[in-house]
Amino acid sequence: MGESGIKVSVVIPAYNAGQTLDQTLASARGQTHRHLEIIVVDDGSTDDSAAVAAVHAADDPRVSVISQVNAGVAAARNAGVAAAAGEFVALLDADDLWAPSKIEQQLAVFARSDARVALVYTWFALLDGRSRIIKLGPEIRHEGDVLDPLAYYNFIGNGSSPLVRRSAIEEVGGFDATLRARGGQGCEDWKLYFEIAERHHFALVPEALTGYRHTRDNMSSDGLQMLRSRDLCIADLLPRHPALEHRFREGRNRLSRALFHRSLARRRFGEVASLAAAIGRYDPAFLVRMLRKLPASAFMMMRARHASGRDSAGVPPSARRGMNFGNIAAWESDDR
Numbered sequence: 001m002g003e004s005g006i007k008v009s010v011v012i013p014a015y016n017a018g019q020t021l022d023q024t025l026a027s028a029r030g031q032t033h034r035h036l037e038i039i040v041v042d043d044g045s046t047d048d049s050a051a052v053a054a055v056h057a058a059d060d061p062r063v064s065v066i067s068q069v070n071a072g073v074a075a076a077r078n079a080g081v082a083a084a085a086g087e088f089v090a091l092l093d094a095d096d097l098w099a100p101s102k103i104e105q106q107l108a109v110f111a112r113s114d115a116r117v118a119l120v121y122t123w124f125a126l127l128d129g130r131s132r133i134i135k136l137g138p139e140i141r142h143e144g145d146v147l148d149p150l151a152y153y154n155f156i157g158n159g160s161s162p163l164v165r166r167s168a169i170e171e172v173g174g175f176d177a178t179l180r181a182r183g184g185q186g187c188e189d190w191k192l193y194f195e196i197a198e199r200h201h202f203a204l205v206p207e208a209l210t211g212y213r214h215t216r217d218n219m220s221s222d223g224l225q226m227l228r229s230r231d232l233c234i235a236d237l238l239p240r241h242p243a244l245e246h247r248f249r250e251g252r253n254r255l256s257r258a259l260f261h262r263s264l265a266r267r268r269f270g271e272v273a274s275l276a277a278a279i280g281r282y283d284p285a286f287l288v289r290m291l292r293k294l295p296a297s298a299f300m301m302m303r304a305r306h307a308s309g310r311d312s313a314g315v316p317p318s319a320r321r322g323m324n325f326g327n328i329a330a331w332e333s334d335d336r
Helices: 021-029 049-059 073-083 102-111 147-152 166-171 188-197 223-240 242-265 269-282 284-292 296-308 328-332
Strands: 008-014 036-043 063-068 088-091 117-127 133-136 163-165 201-213
Touching: 008 021, 008 073, 021 036, 021 049, 036 049, 036 073, 049 063, 063 073, 073 166, 073 188, 088 102, 088 166, 102 117, 102 163, 102 201, 117 166, 117 188, 147 188, 147 242, 163 166, 166 188, 188 201, 188 223, 223 242, 223 269, 242 269, 242 284, 269 284
Parallel strands: 008 036, 008 088, 036 063, 117 201
Antiparallel strands: 088 163, 117 133, 117 163
16 A cells, blocks of 8 residues: 555644754655655745755655744644645644554555545644654544534544545635634644535544644644634634534533643643633633632642732742642643
8 A cells, every 4th residue: 555556645734843844844744655745845944944945855855844924823734735746635733643554554544435535534643842742642443423522622633634625625615714814723623524524434544643743832832822723723613514513612611621721730820810710701600610629739739929029930940849730731732
């Protein structure tokens, strides 16, 4: 299958990704399925991203570079899809990595699936800034008609896992680039998956073939923006699926709880307060239930910070020891 004649277009949006893009391109070029075109969309980078991509393009004719004024990740992905010639599109963020057999295994699933399948995803491993595996992501097994679980949450977990029929992306109009203008980047992946699931089925390669790098600089690290993005997407999707209103609400609360605990664990107390206010406006009863479950140490830490006027950098190490707010990676990886 690695030598199959099926053409796959790899689309890599890159904005100031010079530190990771070389590894990302190496993992794309190293796929056992060789019939690829690899399209890097430089989204107005001010670092050496374009130069890094140019080195790979000079070394491998499958690599090409598109440059555009900064327009956001959705617009960059759409530009790459518009330039794609492959029957399938493989999306790859500029800081993520693939196992060598990823595309080959996904194509094998497509080959044995019926025509209703338009997207095949994989499990993933969470990576740190040095590309080391922190932990494996959850072993989700949603296949076929996945609209209900997708209304609840983005079980795929990242933007670098799916292999998608290009026609399915084009059918739904691509990624929603208006989210950026509306002040809510972050859930473009989830919205696209949902819109494809409205029309098609999903399938799975049950192996961790995608390396998802999650850092504090990622878009998904901005909790308030992620909530705004989720709310904008729900407002667009709910009118078509009123029967899923409860699932959308449950999922929104799940995401807000995860973002709240992450901000608390990172001692971003200003964001903690803003998130609590946003949660309270959306679902006051849920906020009360969530706060009741917080450990006493969390309230002590917030009270100490308020009294001293210091943020996380001002909390002495002795005050940090013994504070445990759960396994951050477990929910950072799949609650986008």
